[in-house]
Amino acid sequence: MALAPPITDIEQLKAHPAIARLLAWNPAVIEAVKFDRDEMTIAVERSAIREACALLRDDVNCPFNYISDVTCVDWYPSEPRFEVIYHLLSIPNKERVRLKVRLQGDSPALESVTSVWPGANYFEREVFDLFGIRFSGHPYLRRIQMPENWEGHPLRKDYPVEGYR
């Protein structure tokens, strides 16, 4: 079981099309990068996520034109508590990249990417429903899996597996 150690040095990774594009735009938005198990992860500054997504989608050389997935991980009780994860795919180049936004635990909110990919709509609703993260600019931010009058957000780590009885 030989796992290569992850690469976190941005100098070694700047050839990747997504990192190159973001560096050319504004290096300050990249908080961290990681290349682990053949997958590229870029941690993006919270306020820049929508613009970063729009840039990557419209990149000439490697357009990440497809949103595979939006999800979230709760690192309770450590802070920043939430990581919102975006999996992007470039259909012409067959390239994937993972964007990550870290959020503090008290009233987590960030900008919606539905204006970039309308397909993010249901995924963001699901993250809102199950984690309680608010997406500003989302056209219809309501619960999707749980009933509308449900209390709490079930996929948070401080929510018991059996639910509240």
Added chain:
Amino acid sequence: MAHLSPTPTLEPGQDRTMILNMGPQHPSTHGVLRVILEIDGENVVRMMPDVGFLHTGIEKTCEAKFYQQVVPLTDRIDYLCPMTNNLCYVLAVEKLLGLEIPPKAQWLRVLMNELTRINSHLVWLGTHAMDIGALTVFLYCFREREEVLRLFEAVSGQRMMTSYFRIGGIALEPPLDFFDRVRKFADGFLAKVDEYENLLTNNPIWAMRTKGVAVITAEDAVALGASGPTLRGSGVDIDLRRDMPYSGYENFKFKVPTRSEGDVYARYLCRVDELRESNSIVQQALDGMPEGPIKADAPKVVLPDREKMKTQMEALIHHFKIITEGFAVPAGEVYQAVESPRGEMGYYVVSDGGPKPYRVHMRSACLANMQTLPKMCEGRLLADVVAAIGSIDIVLGEIDR
């Protein structure tokens, strides 16, 4: 939440329109999909799918299980393609572990996955045709599906919830006559596909109900996150099996059927052609099936053989440890996507270094595909809604999880 009404609804926009609820018990919604429609006579003005009736919290349950205990849960997400879900999950965990899988296990996985695709597409074809009014096709499709389910039962003991794959390989050697039975099925299957096509492809009623109906353009389909035959029916040529191969798919030769029309008929033709391609992959897998072990050589992850467990001390200890404590997976995160019969099925697994997954997220192809429905149906007739829902092949278990 108090300001929200307990169930979502559409407000009527104009005096002449009315709100119609379709489902969640409507038979043509393939499970428990509720569709809220604003209609003006027979025309659909607005449409809003409402899901969540089957939500069982599988993602939450996974966090409380050992890695190997999650495999049976993955079957239950999408009951029409259990092996595809098994495969996607075990590939993700194997990537986290850095495990090498022996070739025979990989080929068996491909073989079982293509049989699963045939099974799933047959259910789709039968029910989709039945929705539109061609009742006969259903009986023909389920005749062959029954044979595939018998094959599943032969290898795994289960017809639908197979749980046949394990982290590091597969559960059991297939029974002795298994490959002969698969060969017999595969040899006769192409003629059966022709039979279905005889009933539908040139049938004028079928053409009227499907051609030019529920059209979606390639740009819209990509922007809305559609995948699989829903995307290929609009002319976007992507298939993860060919473009980002996994589990040894690079060793197989197959065509990826695409159509440019983007209507129900195009999606139908794509899937029927996929039946033939899947059958060809099954035959290639049978022809080239390598010899060798079916489990990776990783005693701390893969359960030992029964015989070894009873004769060797280490094997017994490993068995006991894996069952009672699970196995630790190095910290990290992976996203593994496979081409399920419905599109891009993805598993995002996060490990914190312990024996239980910290987070398992399933990227549901149907959930994304369903976002195309309003685009397909708005401005068209109410009867076309049924055709559109059938044509994107949704499984509500996967959407709601």
